[in-house]
Amino acid sequence: MKVTVKSWTGVATWRWIANDDNCGICRMPFDSCCPDCKLPGDDCPLVWGACSHCFHIHCIVKWLHSQPQQQCPMCRQDWKFNNK
Amino acid sequence: MSLKPQEVNFDETWSKLKETVEGVVGLQAIERAVWNSRFSDVYALCVAHPEPHADKLYDETRKFLEEHVFRLLDRVKATAFLDSTDYNDGLLNRYVMAWREYSQGVAYLNSLYSYLNLQHIKRQKVSDADIIYGSSAAISFLEHDARQLEVGELGLVIWERVLIKPLSNPMTARIVRALNDARESNPDPAAADILKTAIHSMVEVQSFRLRTPLSLYQQLVVEPFLTSAAAHHSRRAAELLNSGDVSYFMKYVLDGLAREIVLGNKFLHSSSSEAVRACYEQACVASHLPALHAEVERLLKEACEDSPKAAERREDLKRMFMLLKPLGQNAMRPLIEAAHVQAAKEGHAMLAAEHSKDEAHTHFVHSMLSLHSKYKKLFAEVFGGAQPFIGALDKACSEVVNSRAEGESAARAPELLSRYCDTLLRRKGSERDADDKLTAAIVVFKYIDDKDVFQKHYARALARRLIHQLSASMEQEEAMINRLKAACGYEFTNKLHRMFTDVAVSTDLNTKFQQYLRENNLATNTGFFIQVLQAGAWPLGGAMAPLAPPAQLERPARLFETFYRASFSGRRLAWLHHLCTGELRTRYTQRLYHINATTPQCALLLMFETTDSIRAREARETLQLPEEAWARHVRPLVEAGLLISKGDVEGADEEAELLLNLTFTCKRTKIRLTCAAAPASQGGTGPGAGTSSESTHCDDDRKMYLQAAVVRIMKQRKVLRHTELIQEVVSQARGSFAPSVAMIKKCIEALIDKQYLERSPGNLDTYSYLA
Numbered sequence: 055m056k057v058t059v060k061s062w063t064g065v066a067t068w069r070w071i072a073n074d075d076n077c078g079i080c081r082m083p084f085d086s087c088c089p090d091c092k093l094p095g096d097d098c099p100l101v102w103g104a105c106s107h108c109f110h111i112h113c114i115v116k117w118l119h120s121q122p123q124q125q126c127p128m129c130r131q132d133w134k135f136n137n138k
Numbered sequence: 139m140s141l142k143p144q145e146v147n148f149d150e151t152w153s154k155l156k157e158t159v160e161g162v163v164g165l166q167a168i169e170r171a172v173w174n175s176r177f178s179d180v181y182a183l184c185v186a187h188p189e190p191h192a193d194k195l196y197d198e199t200r201k202f203l204e205e206h207v208f209r210l211l212d213r214v215k216a217t218a219f220l221d222s223t224d225y226n227d228g229l230l231n232r233y234v235m236a237w238r239e240y241s242q243g244v245a246y247l248n249s250l251y252s253y254l255n256l257q258h259i260k261r262q263k264v265s266d267a268d269i270i271y272g273s274s275a276a277i278s279f280l281e282h283d284a285r286q287l288e289v290g291e292l293g294l295v296i297w298e299r300v301l302i303k304p305l306s307n308p309m310t311a312r313i314v315r316a317l318n319d320a321r322e323s324n325p326d327p328a329a330a331d332i333l334k335t336a337i338h339s340m341v342e343v344q345s346f347r348l349r350t351p352l353s354l355y356q357q358l359v360v361e362p363f364l365t366s367a368a369a370h371h372s373r374r375a376a377e378l379l380n381s382g383d384v385s386y387f388m389k390y391v392l393d394g395l396a397r398e399i400v401l402g403n404k405f406l407h408s409s410s411s412e413a414v415r416a417c418y419e420q421a422c423v424a425s426h427l428p429a430l431h432a433e434v435e436r437l438l439k440e441a442c443e444d445s446p447k448a449a450e451r452r453e454d455l456k457r458m459f460m461l462l463k464p465l466g467q468n469a470m471r472p473l474i475e476a477a478h479v480q481a482a483k484e485g486h487a488m489l490a491a492e493h494s495k496d497e498a499h500t501h502f503v504h505s506m507l508s509l510h511s512k513y514k515k516l517f518a519e520v521f522g523g524a525q526p527f528i529g530a531l532d533k534a535c536s537e538v539v540n541s542r543a544e545g546e547s548a549a550r551a552p553e554l555l556s557r558y559c560d561t562l563l564r565r566k567g568s569e570r571d572a573d574d575k576l577t578a579a580i581v582v583f584k585y586i587d588d589k590d591v592f593q594k595h596y597a598r599a600l601a602r603r604l605i606h607q608l609s610a611s612m613e614q615e616e617a618m619i620n621r622l623k624a625a626c627g628y629e630f631t632n633k634l635h636r637m638f639t640d641v642a643v644s645t646d647l648n649t650k651f652q653q654y655l656r657e658n659n660l661a662t663n664t665g666f667f668i669q670v671l672q673a674g675a676w677p678l679g680g681a682m683a684p685l686a687p688p689a690q691l692e693r694p695a696r697l698f699e700t701f702y703r704a705s706f707s708g709r710r711l712a713w714l715h716h717l718c719t720g721e722l723r724t725r726y727t728q729r730l731y732h733i734n735a736t737t738p739q740c741a742l743l744l745m746f747e748t749t750d751s752i753r754a755r756e757a758r759e760t761l762q763l764p765e766e767a768w769a770r771h772v773r774p775l776v777e778a779g780l781l782i783s784k785g786d787v788e789g790a791d792e793e794a795e796l797l798l799n800l801t802f803t804c805k806r807t808k809i810r811l812t813c814a815a816a817p818a819s820q821g822g823t824g825p826g827a828g829t830s831s832e833s834t835h836c837d838d839d840r841k842m843y844l845q846a847a848v849v850r851i852m853k854q855r856k857v858l859r860h861t862e863l864i865q866e867v868v869s870q871a872r873g874s875f876a877p878s879v880a881m882i883k884k885c886i887e888a889l890i891d892k893q894y895l896e897r898s899p900g901n902l903d904t905y906s907y908l909a
Contacts, residue, residue, distance in 0.1 A: 065668070067672065069674070
């Protein structure tokens with residue numbers, strides 16, 4: 055071996071994988087945060103429903119609280135958090 | 139005796155009373171029994187039956203006092219020559235003696251007549267309320283003798299009318315002359331006392347008056363004195379100015395001022411000390427302002443130099459400040475202006491001084507700090523730290539800090555200062571020292587207009603320090619950010635804070651990853667550490683083109699990706715290979731070297747495993763690097779001597795080859811290969827490279843900021859005039875940069891196009907908010 059690798063320091067960035075660019079409720083980009091938050095990232099995470107639609111967690115929770123029925127605002131299916 | 143009203147023979151009682159009154163006014167001894175019975179007589183006369191004699195008693199008393207004062211007048215006048223101004227001719231002496239006797243006597247008389255005062259005269263008296271709220275008809279009484287006065291007051295009024303009126307001119311002349319002479323040489327205590335008593339008698343004579351109690355004093359003493367003093371001062375000031383330079387003039391004028399104030403306090407009533415001072419300043423300083431102002435610039439310049447004269451000039455300036463200060467803003471302005479110009483001039487000179495290019499940042503910050511501390515100290519010493527001068531210094535400093543060299547589109551201050559901070563925060567030196575220096579750097583920071591540009595530079599430098607773990611200490615980093623936050627607010631530093639959070643989260647993540655490896659019986663084969671950063675929070679630019687990492691590195695990377703995906707759903711990782719570093723150990727060289735290099739560089743070195751030469755083009759294609767990035771990564775390897783280039787390896791030369799330097803030697807065993815400066819868009823700070831894209835980037839940010847500010851303001855105000863809107867926007871933006879009006883106008887136009895605002899119909903300089 056001419057050269058051996060002793061150690062490696064990796065640097066990577068992460069971003070959300072979502073099927074849309076903007077949150078369907080607040081219309082803000084997923085890379086940004088919901089209107090009530092100041093900083094995007096771990097403090098303002100995204101959630102996915104069983105119907106595969108994706109929102110800021112704060113937005114969908116607010117929506118579900120204001121509705122009599124627990125439905126996805128995009129497809130009107132019953133809303134279930136996708137925990138996979 | 140009985141208190142019942144009785145019939146009283148007025149003439150008889152009065153003749154008895156008059157005798158005593160004469161004694162009282164002349165300050166002769168009166169027996170207690172006599173005093174008591176006269177006291178009762180006054181009572182008896184006032185309540186006499188069937189007709190009270192109060193009015194008659196009052197008239198007789200007045201007549202008596204008038205006669206008495208006439209006699210005193212003759213005594214005071216004596217042989218004095220009334221047109222003379224010789225205050226030693228005894229007139230003042232005799233006046234003071236008569237006044238002392240009479241004023242005392244009248245005071246006693248007042249108590250003898252207390253029944254008359256209390257019962258008879260008080261009832262007619264106008265109350266304070268009448269004076270303040272009553273009709274002017276009621277008040278006009280005061281000015282006439284027709285109304286009855288308390289006996290003590292009556293005595294004083296008679297004194298004024300009978301004795302002072304005829305003597306007013308000779309008295310005034312003597313008093314003024316005496317005061318003028320007292321300025322030059324101290325009179326002996328007895329004479330001084332007489333002068334003072336004479337002056338104060340003018341106050342006391344009218345002290346009972348509720349309105350304008352000082353008018354007689356003003357008229358007879360103050361006004362004539364001030365007129366003559368003004369003439370004297372002007373003469374003296376002109377003399378001084380002719381006989382010496384300005385420093386000499388100021389010194390004597392200040393001395394004179396002190397003496398004049400002492401004179402005023404010693405002889406005059408306390409109400410006139412202001413007037414005396416103002417008169418002096420008007421005559422000596424205000425009328426010679428141009429002469430003083432002409433010297434300001436020279437004095438300041440000499441006071442700032444390192445010459446033996448500087449201390450003297452500072453004294454001069456101190457005097458100048460003391461002279462000009464009471465005259466208000468207008469008199470001070472040239473001084474303030476000159477202070478500003480002087481500080482700015484020296485600042486520019488300091489910055490322009492010779493210095494090496496590599497040390498430009500240290501030179502800049504140190505010059506600014508020494509400028510600031512020098513002038514702060516000077517102004518504190520000379521001008522007592524007065525607000526206008528601190529303001530002038532601030533103005534001068536920010537002018538110097540934000541000055542741009544010819545041909546530069548923006549000031550270099552933000553970049554230089556952030557480089558200065560970067561060097562300090564990297565250095566592993568004495569921590570105390572660095573802390574102090576960073577605190578001082580905040581002073582300079584506050585003067586920077588383009589704080590947003592500083593923030594960009596600082597963020598980039600911070601990112602580099604955090605990723606490559608170059609910081610001297612995390613506490614220092616945090617402390618510096620807190621200082622910036624204190625100076626500029628939360629908004630300014632929240633991006634920087636997020637970078638810290640990511641670093642902390644990453645440490646945590648590494649522990650978890652190691653645990654995951656242990657639990658699943660996996661190994662990375664090499665040491666492995668990762669930093670996972672949130673895209674957008676770091677000024678790093680986009681992810682690089684996909685790079686096929688060498689086999690040795692691929693395994694840990696894949697393992698981590700699997701782990702990450704399992705722990706966080708919905709997130710995608712992107713490797714920033716130009717920031718990843720690997721530590722390599724060479725085995726082909728005589729000594730063992732540790733090489734710290736970026737991933738592409740590692741990969742390149744690993745390619746030499748089976749061969750000693752590789753064609754550049756081939757290598758580049760294997761690594762899948764674009765041309766520009768390839769050059770940046772290869773150059774350090776060649777420069778360090780690890781690789782030998784044959785032909786133009788960086789360019790498009792098909793035949794160029796890279797050879798492994800098998801005889802590589804180096805003094806150090808640890809070699810750190812940096813990635814050469816990347817264009818600004820990718821996180822480098824190449825001087826000159828990409829500055830234009832840098833500034834457009836900054837301009838875009840500013841436009842967004844301004845538009846947001848406009849919308850915020852308009853949302854709150856609904857309707858606002860153009861100038862007010864501009865003002866508000868400027869004041870909001872000042873914290874991070876100084877916006878140009880043209881830029882704000884453009885932003886307003888853009889918002890009108892986007893239908894956030896409209897021009898109010900019929901009122902073109904007013905905007906209204908469209909919800």
